Amino acid sequence: MGKYKVVETFVSINGEATHAGELACFIRFAGCNLACGYCDTKWANEPQVPYKSMSAEEIYAYIKSCGVKNVTLTGGEPLIQPEIEWLITLLSADKALRVEIETNGSVDIAGYDARPENVCMTLDYKLPDSGMEQFMRTENYAWLKPQDAVKFVVSSTRDLETAKKIIETYDLCAKATVYLSSAFSAITPAQIVEYMIQENMKDVRLQLQMHKYIWDPEKKGV
Numbered sequence: 378m379g380k381y382k383v384v385e386t387f388v389s390i391n392g393e394a395t396h397a398g399e400l401a402c403f404i405r406f407a408g409c410n411l412a413c414g415y416c417d418t419k420w421a422n423e424p425q426v427p428y429k430s431m432s433a434e435e436i437y438a439y440i441k442s443c444g445v446k447n448v449t450l451t452g453g454e455p456l457i458q459p460e461i462e463w464l465i466t467l468l469s470a471d472k473a474l475r476v477e478i479e480t481n482g483s484v485d486i487a488g489y490d491a492r493p494e495n496v497c498m499t500l501d502y503k504l505p506d507s508g509m510e511q512f513m514r515t516e517n518y519a520w521l522k523p524q525d526a527v528k529f530v531v532s533s534t535r536d537l538e539t540a541k542k543i544i545e546t547y548d549l550c551a552k553a554t555v556y557l558s559s560a561f562s563a564i565t566p567a568q569i570v571e572y573m574i575q576e577n578m579k580d581v582r583l584q585l586q587m588h589k590y591i592w593d594p595e596k597k598g599v
């Protein structure tokens with residue numbers, strides 16, 4: 378089996394989505410197929426980024442050594458890592474783990490349809506201000522499971538309007554948990570809430586990146 382390019386591993390609280398505030402072990406992979414304007418981990422996508430080569434078994438052993446339940450696979454883009462299916466299968470077999478995959482919405486997730494309940498996807502929809510909307514695969518919404526989330530990282534009113542349209546067109550709130558997050562410092566959380574009230578978005582949740590309020594927003598490894 379191959380090795381994975383891992384740029385950092387750490388334990389922190391998960392700052393985002395459904396298990397925000399709970400301890401989680403993070404595995405961040407190198408490289409991404411997109412280049413979002415707001416990306417807070419551009420460093421992990423640099424071609425020359427230093428990485429550690431780890432096998433699936435080594436990653437699993439690290440996760441178990443952390444002693445936590447939640448594992449977040451992120452990046453970079455985790456789902457473009459060669460043989461990532463194998464790692465996901467290995468981790469999902471351990472029912473003491475809850476595996477969350479942060480994915481950018483451009484990669485086909487159909488092949489993960491047989492995943493068990495302890496594997497959830499947090500699927501981004503990249504909005505116009507990210508510059509990456511053209512790469513979004515709305516076909517992915519056919520493969521959402523109840524434990525999954527669809528996340529919209531918002532930078533502007535135009536982004537909010539697009540998010541609302543996509544949520545309604547694909548009936549996303551019926552399929553998964555839907556989050557609106559502010560692209561850090563691009564739009565205030567208050568502006569998002571005002572829009573949610575104005576549009577009566579009653580099944581959508583605001584999410585803040587908790588770790589950026591606890592630590593310096595530029596700090597790695599938290």
Ligand SMILES: C[S@@+](CC[C@H](N)C(=O)[O-])C[C@H]1O[C@@H](n2cnc3c(N)ncnc32)[C@H](O)[C@@H]1O
Binds near residue numbers: 416418530560561586
């Ligand atoms: C760094 S990405 C890595 C995983 C995957 N490439 C993706 O985009 O989902 C992890 C999460 O951080 C979010 N993110 C990145 N930069 C952000 C920023 N400046 N403000 C808020 N969220 C951000 C992404 O939208 C994504 O949901």
Ligand SMILES: Nc1nc2[nH]cc(C(=O)O)c2c(=O)[nH]1
Binds near residue numbers: 452479
């Ligand atoms: N604390 C913390 N929580 C996170 N949840 C998702 C993250 C990510 O970068 O994907 C992240 C992160 O970078 N830090």
Ligand code: SF4
Binds near residue numbers: 419422454
């Ligand atoms: S898809 Fe994720 S890692 Fe890639 S550039 Fe966008 S936010 Fe960054």
Ligand SMILES: [Mg+2]
Binds near residue numbers: 417418
């Ligand atoms: Mg992050």
